Amino acid sequence: MVNAYLVSLAATALVMAVLAMSAQLLVGLAGQPPLGQAAYLVVGAYTAATLATLTSLGPVQLLAASAVGAVAAAVTGLLAVRVRGTTFLMVTFGVGELVHAAAGQWAPGGSEGTHTPPVIALPGLAPMVRPGWVYLYVLACTLIIGAAVTVLTRTRFALLLRGIAAHEPRVQATGHHTSGLLLAAYTAAGAIAGAAGALLVAVTRYVSPADAAMGISAIALAAALIGSGSMIGACAAAILLVAVRDWAGGLLSGHGSTLLGLSFLALAYLPRHRLAGLLRLRDRGRT
Template identity: 30%
Template sequence: MRFIFKTDYAQDLKLAKHSGHVFWYGTLMLALLAAPWLVAEYWLAQLTFVMIYAIAGLGLMLLAGFTGLFSLGHAAFLGVGAYTQAVLTNAGLPFPIALACAAGLSAAVGLVVGLPALRVKGIYLGMATLSFGFIVEEVFARWESVTGGNAGIHIKVPDMFGWKLASGESFYFLCLFITVAATLAILNLLRSPTGRAFVAIRDSEISAQSMGIHLARYKTLSFALSAALAGIAGALYAHKLQFISPDQFNILQSIDLLLMIVIGGVGSVHGAFLGAIFLISMPQVIALSKDQLPAAIGQAPGLQAAVYGIVLIAFVLFEPLGLYGRWLKVRTYFQLFPFYRKGLFKRQKSFQKSDRLK
């Protein structure tokens, strides 16, 4: 078990709390930088998709995991960013400018969608965001002069002021840079007064309001920041596929994003990445194991959906903290062995009267 004795205020400002963090995250970064020379092109593409979904997962994690506002229409923000990037890139704008516009427009749309969060919560907020997702999908399909309608739209390769990122390796490094920047931004946001306000709202809106936190301001801000990250992920998603259509941003995509953070671990930055790895790797695992299963199961058309449903139910029942929660338990077990206590991670009941009356 590691104990950290702080002797300087500067220690609270460091993202890496001890030398172990520096070593392991440094090793991970070196492995990611060397990935184009270590793995095949197909697996490099899958790793690129993991980073794209991780950016979207960070946005949804900020909204759901740290502010307590669940969204069932988050794929709409992904679509807004993707179509904005496609239209502006095809019009000749450089990639950084188009990406900034995609993030800004997605944030503006998220700000509008966040307004219902001021009056509704829980399942009613989910219904409101779900309805918004259907509306945006219909707009993508009907606005043919801009989006191409159901026929879809092609997008050019990223253009960095004359430098075209046409290869998979160059686009991988671009996604890696944006993913690292987004992760550092979220980590710094969460330890700022704004991030602490988000967490306070998640834990108890009544207590947060009594401490002077402006609920309307921080809820809409959370929606805007979450939508901006989803817009950035959508822009990268469009460039990676080089073709987008309205059916790529439907309710199933929103469910996949929500499934990603639940399985990864709600309320942790690590959970967004673990969930993205699960979401991208699970179809590959299912495809590789089909030949080992009986024909009646392996060739069933709904096999992937059934596996997703079973995994989600298993995590909700047996591991609500997700993959990251399971890792924390395993790590703590070996750190405390043989003094590990079984009920160490047992969730505590609410002790505030205001929470019991809600």
């Protein structure tokens, strides 16, 4: 029943869950929808792939990918945080497409992508070849990232971001540089997306410019929106969307896109707040 394909699919779903948390930080907390988070995922993935020639140690790759993702987001975020709302969506989309194109042009392996050796979870352990071990490694990393994000959502920083989403001039009038706060949030989201990139490399042992495609960013944003403000909701939605696209789509011989579109519609019309209530997600979400 549970074959290697399903296990690696589950690991891919976790990677998408991490990317959805990255999107949720921006849209769920700060109210700014990003449509380019896959760019930082790919930046992180190529960082991990490049580093793999030096070390196969997974955590090192993860931290490096996260750091480079944050730097990339901090630089490109300067463009994004100048605008709000739909324009923010457009700017992040544009940045994502530029990174996509740049990866095809200059990244190692060109548009073919590049393969990496299996990662090692901890020093002294063997490289992880079997999907089960990879899944457990990705699950552990996802839980750690999720815990860090949960801590972040309970800080004063998160309160200020929610204030910006609700009424930005009010937050300015209380003495806060709102664009600076948004840039910090964008950088943190880039770090999370970069980490997701390192996890992607651990799962697929391969990275290509296609991973920066707009469709990946769109699924992350859709998962965040379906999660209506909650981090766990975004993760659940991301896992659900990957399951629909790859697993159910595979069973129905390649109708993944059809199913994905239908599930977007279904989730948009379902009473999301009630779904979320079932999963007890809204304790610290929007009231």
